[in-house]
Amino acid sequence: MKKRISVISSAYNEEGNIRELYTRVKAEMAKHAEKYDYEQIVLDNGSTDNTQEELRQIAKEDKNFKVIINTRNFGHIRSPYHGMLQGTGDAVIYMASDLQDPPELIGDFLKKWEEGFKVVLAQKTKTQEEWFFAIARKLYYTLLGWLNDSGAELTNNCTGFGLFDREVIEEIRRLNDPYPYIRGLVCELGYPKALVPFTQPSRTRGFTKNNFYTLYDNAMIGFTNHTKVPLRLAAFGGFILSLISFILGIIYLILKLIYWNRFPMGTAPLLLGVLFFSSVQLFFLGILGEYIGAIFTQVLKRPAVIEKERINF
Numbered sequence: 441m442k443k444r445i446s447v448i449s450s451a452y453n454e455e456g457n458i459r460e461l462y463t464r465v466k467a468e469m470a471k472h473a474e475k476y477d478y479e480q481i482v483l484d485n486g487s488t489d490n491t492q493e494e495l496r497q498i499a500k501e502d503k504n505f506k507v508i509i510n511t512r513n514f515g516h517i518r519s520p521y522h523g524m525l526q527g528t529g530d531a532v533i534y535m536a537s538d539l540q541d542p543p544e545l546i547g548d549f550l551k552k553w554e555e556g557f558k559v560v561l562a563q564k565t566k567t568q569e570e571w572f573f574a575i576a577r578k579l580y581y582t583l584l585g586w587l588n589d590s591g592a593e594l595t596n597n598c599t600g601f602g603l604f605d606r607e608v609i610e611e612i613r614r615l616n617d618p619y620p621y622i623r624g625l626v627c628e629l630g631y632p633k634a635l636v637p638f639t640q641p642s643r644t645r646g647f648t649k650n651n652f653y654t655l656y657d658n659a660m661i662g663f664t665n666h667t668k669v670p671l672r673l674a675a676f677g678g679f680i681l682s683l684i685s686f687i688l689g690i691i692y693l694i695l696k697l698i699y700w701n702r703f704p705m706g707t708a709p710l711l712l713g714v715l716f717f718s719s720v721q722l723f724f725l726g727i728l729g730e731y732i733g734a735i736f737t738q739v740l741k742r743p744a745v746i747e748k749e750r751i752n753f
Contacts, residue, residue: 445469445478446527447546450519451495451537452485458494462505464543472550481506482537483523483745486513499751507751514745517661520600521620522744525613533603534622540640541601548636549603558631561595561602561623566639595635598623605631618744619737621661660730671731674724681720685713 447465451458462480469478484492484507495507508526510519524532531553535541545562552560600622604612608631612620627633 442475442477443531444529445476445550446529446532447478447480447543448483448520448523448527448532448534449481449537450483450485450516450523451487451491452513452519453487453489453491454537455487455490455494457537457539458482458491459498461537461539461543462498462502464539465546466502468543468546471547476550479504479506479527479529481508481523481526483508483510483519483526485510485515485519485745496751503752506753507749508747509749509751511746511748517619517621518744521622524604524609524622525744527609530606531603532606532609535601536599540642541599542638542641545601545636545638552634552636553603553605555634556632557634558605558608559602559626559633560604561598561626561633561635563595563635563637564597564599564640565637594624594627595633598635602636607631616741617738618741619661619734624661661734670727674727677720678724681717685717 447469449461454461461482465480469476482495482505484495492509495509499505499507508523513519514522520534524534531550533546533549535543541562549560549562604626608626608629611629612622612625615625617625
């Protein structure tokens, strides 16, 4: 009996890429038709261009192509997560709809899965993104690796593009995390994991939906999910700075008493001190706010998305 593979993507304003995504996935899965059946599911995340019309047309041509249309844009984390849970296959393959995740890697994923790996992740060894983002990404993974105290070995330069066994998907479903950091969560679960290196191509059609906020959002989710070190650094740093301030205050007082007329108080040291300590307080308040925000998201337990329509289910 053939095993079933679910290929999942989330799309927002990708009218120029959807048809090619469908064609390339279909061509790749045709190479493995003797061993696997498949379904392709695309979630439209409230597109404002002709993406929905293109999806409807493809779904009309191919009943194996399934579409979920959300009521609005639920973001770059919740929609892909919801889509992964809708797959009915023995394994789920997630890839972005902008073609920067090449469908031609599906064969490599299936080979690793057949070898017994429950998780197969595509790992970017090279990328054609702008140098600034490449450097920022490298610094982020290095910092997260240093601060990681979760006990899980995190994998660098993975975006969630990869294959996940049904057992892994059901475990993710059971956790019921409303805002998961998938690439870190699968490492946290500890299932056998394989990496498939690839060079990420640049986007050829449309505009990237990633901006400073989405990248920052992903980065903060990674920190709050896998390390408590920033909170401990805040407490430790506050103690050290308080001790230094106390010592400097005593030294300043002694010098003023000894050299009363030759040691003016001055406003510059006071202003610099106030600005420095204020900035440190705001920085650590921001860190604390990120953790509180993560807790708040968990407590609300809102649904990942609200669906407007399903096609071919």
